[in-house]
Amino acid sequence: MVSRRMLLGALASGLAVPALAWAEGDNPTPSVLTRKGRRTRRALKSQATDKAALDKALAEVKPLEDPNAVEPAEVHPPAVSPDEALGRLKQGNAIFARGGASIALPSLVRIAELSKGQRPFAVIVGCSDSRVGPELVFDCNLGELFVVRVAGSTVSQEGLGSIVYAVEHLGAPLVVVLGHTKCGAVGAAVDVATKHVDLHGALLNMVLPIMPAVLEAQDKHPADLQDAAIRQNVRDVAARLKVADGTLAEKLSEGRLKIVSATYDLASGVVAFDA
Numbered sequence: 162m163v164s165r166r167m168l169l170g171a172l173a174s175g176l177a178v179p180a181l182a183w184a185e186g187d188n189p190t191p192s193v194l195t196r197k198g199r200r201t202r203r204a205l206k207s208q209a210t211d212k213a214a215l216d217k218a219l220a221e222v223k224p225l226e227d228p229n230a231v232e233p234a235e236v237h238p239p240a241v242s243p244d245e246a247l248g249r250l251k252q253g254n255a256i257f258a259r260g261g262a263s264i265a266l267p268s269l270v271r272i273a274e275l276s277k278g279q280r281p282f283a284v285i286v287g288c289s290d291s292r293v294g295p296e297l298v299f300d301c302n303l304g305e306l307f308v309v310r311v312a313g314s315t316v317s318q319e320g321l322g323s324i325v326y327a328v329e330h331l332g333a334p335l336v337v338v339l340g341h342t343k344c345g346a347v348g349a350a351v352d353v354a355t356k357h358v359d360l361h362g363a364l365l366n367m368v369l370p371i372m373p374a375v376l377e378a379q380d381k382h383p384a385d386l387q388d389a390a391i392r393q394n395v396r397d398v399a400a401r402l403k404v405a406d407g408t409l410a411e412k413l414s415e416g417r418l419k420i421v422s423a424t425y426d427l428a429s430g431v432v433a434f435d436a
């Protein structure tokens with residue numbers, strides 16, 4: 162059996178070079194060889210031998226470990242239902258909001274176990290705000306939450322791909338779009354809408370996806386527009402996620418996935434779920 166280390170050593174020593182060249186266009190033609198002008202018959206023979214050796218080595222190398230191929234039950238608890246996952250988040254937040262934390266830092270053994278695979282029970286779509294770290298807020302540990310965070314809790318195409326990955330490949334049964342009180346990103350969107358604050362470049366791009374929620378909230382003339390927009394924004398993001406991707410929609414219709422919105426209160430530590 163050839164180890165990956167041996168193969169990498171062979172690659173580093175140049176063994177792979179002819180094979181890579183061939184890989185680009187099987188069996189180089191004489192014209193190519195003539196143009197390059199450096200490959201003698203002897204060198205070709207040597208390369209052929211090397212190619213055969215490399216093919217043999219490649220055939221014997223074990224494929225890259227696919228973390229998703231690891232039997233989750235060996236390393237992680239079994240998958241939970243969407244409602245069970247939601248219950249765990251609610252329970253975790255109740256512990257956090259009481260000022261307690263039942264989760265200890267993971268041991269080195271646990272860290273090593275997790276290197277074999279992950280099976281997060283929830284995806285958290287959150288804001289980048291430093292005061293709303295999802296693992297802390299939900300009293301969770303490494304390997305339990307798959308987190309996508311952008312200021313304003315919005316979701317780009319890359320973020321959507323991350324969510325689909327977690328649901329489809331890691332088996333996460335729950336997506337929570339988590340906003341928080343006094344969100345500065347939503348506040349900036351409110352300022353653009355009401356005070357015509359001039360944002361540009363990347364900051365404007367960050368705020369634009371929040372604007373529909375601000376306008377929607379504005380129509381209802383709330384006492385606190387920023388707070389209303391924060392709650393509207395997470396509801397909107399959750400609603401969009403439900404129709405944004407075929408895989409998510411299918412799992413939703415089969416009851417194998419829930420997508421809910423929620424708002425974290427900075428002052429009390431309590432998460433209010435919309436479901």
Ligand SMILES: [Zn+2]
Nearest residue numbers: 288290344345
């Ligand atoms: Zn925020």
